Amino acid sequence: MTKQSSPLSSSVPLSPHPKRPSRSTFLPFATPHVTEAEINEVVDTLRSPWLSTGPKTKRFEREFAEAVGATYSVAVSSATAAMHLALKTLDIGPGDEIIVPVYTFTATAAVVVHCGARPVFVDVDPSTCNLDPARLQAALSPRTRAIIAVHVAGLPAEMDAILAIAGAHGIPVIEDAAHAFPAKYRDQMIGTISDMTAFSFYATKPLATGDGGMLTTNNADYAARVGILALHGISRDAWKRYSAEGSWFYEVLEPGYKYNMTDLAASLGLHQLARRGWLLERRRAIAARYTAEFSQFPELEPPPNPPHVEHAWHLYALRLRAERLSIDRDACIAALTEARIGTSVHFIPLHLHPYYRAAYQLAPNDFPAALDAYQREISLPLYPGMTEDDVEDVIAAIVDIVTTHRKR
DSSP, X not given: OOOOOOOOOTTOOOXXXXXXXXXXXXXXSOOOOOOHHHHHHHHHHHTSSOSSSSHHHHHHHHHHHHHHTOSEEEEESOHHHHHHHHXXXXXXXXXXXXXXXXXXXXXXXXXXXXXXXXXXXXXXXXXXXXXXXXHHHHHOOTTEEEEEEEOGGGOOOOHHHHHHHHHXXXXXXXXXXXXXXXXXXXXXXXXXXXXXXXXXXXXXXXXXXXXXXXXXXXXXXHHHHHHHHXXXXXXXXXXXXXXXXXXSOOOBOSOOOBOBOOHHHHHHHHHHHHTHHHHHHHHHHHHHHHHHHHTTOTTEEOOOOOTTEEOOOSOEEEEEOGGGBSSOHHHHHHHHHHTTBOOBOSOOOGGGSHHHHHHTTOOGGGSHHHHHHHHHEEEEOOOTTOOHHHHHHHHXXXXXXXXXXXXX
16 A cells, blocks of 8 residues: 655755765656555455446446546546557448557557558657657548547647648547546647547556556447447446346347456546546656756756646656767666666657568658657656655666766
8 A cells, every 4th residue: 555645846946966875675667556445445346246347337437537528438448448449439440541650559559450450650749759740741641540649658749730630631530548647738638639538547557447448538429339349249238237227138239349347447446536636746746856857957858848738747758868978778777777766668669669660661760750769768757656755866866877977
């Protein structure tokens, strides 16, 4: 169980960086934040008649829809499942092309491949690492059937420009918001802007149920079909068939999938959802502390945080300015590991992976903005359970590396 900590002050005066003592324990890159409320809810579920999809999953759907302002929410097993169902709902298949930013996790493109369609990769904005609208326009073809916009690290993509392009061509937009709960774009919650939006509740995400996801939409037909496909293609109310309200009889309307959420996962989600404001404030405070310190160093490029969005701060994606340092990204990660600081990298662009490289005849320099961002990026620990000492240890380790390895 994790105790709640007081938010860090983002206005702490900056000071010189004396050498901090070495950490005695390893700081993980990410851990979930679980309280007694989640534990008690899970125990209550274990004592109930429902472990799989049941009343708590339905309640979680209703409360999540209300939280983001969407008309419909369908709880599923992952954001991958949500994106796959979104594409199937649009009847995506062989011969179709789907626009996918190349700087993302494999799931964004893999669901396209699973539908028999072709992902058309597009380079990203060099600052935000989100889909570049100018490059999006150039990638459209008569076979383009959908656009997937990814909100990398929790920073919303430029949806006005993306939707304007999509609308001009009658192309639906799906948002991969695996990182982006709760985030806003121009005062509108992510989850209400496009045709369909997929959220992830993986263990390290801002709302964590272990595994799980949600699809939101304002389109009743989309919601109904996603609900049917998510549970074997049978009736949307199939979960009730073992209750007093249900019947043993059902019909398969089309071949579907086993993508439903369980009440065990929903039990965690209900209380993570209720604490979303506090969880976001913790992430914001840590990110602000990092940026206040790292902005002092020309060798470092803190992540952007433009004023017209509300960042979810799933990740703190620091980038090195390699030309100012005698150490590269990989060596920097090794030094942080030696300092007992966990890190990760988000993302290895898809065109660098063997499958996509071979399947679509791609070369590393085909997407220069994504390649450059990847080669310089380090994701630092950023999660609500971090203490102030943890945050200062991360800062001290980065500062030590920069001051030791800066070019004179």
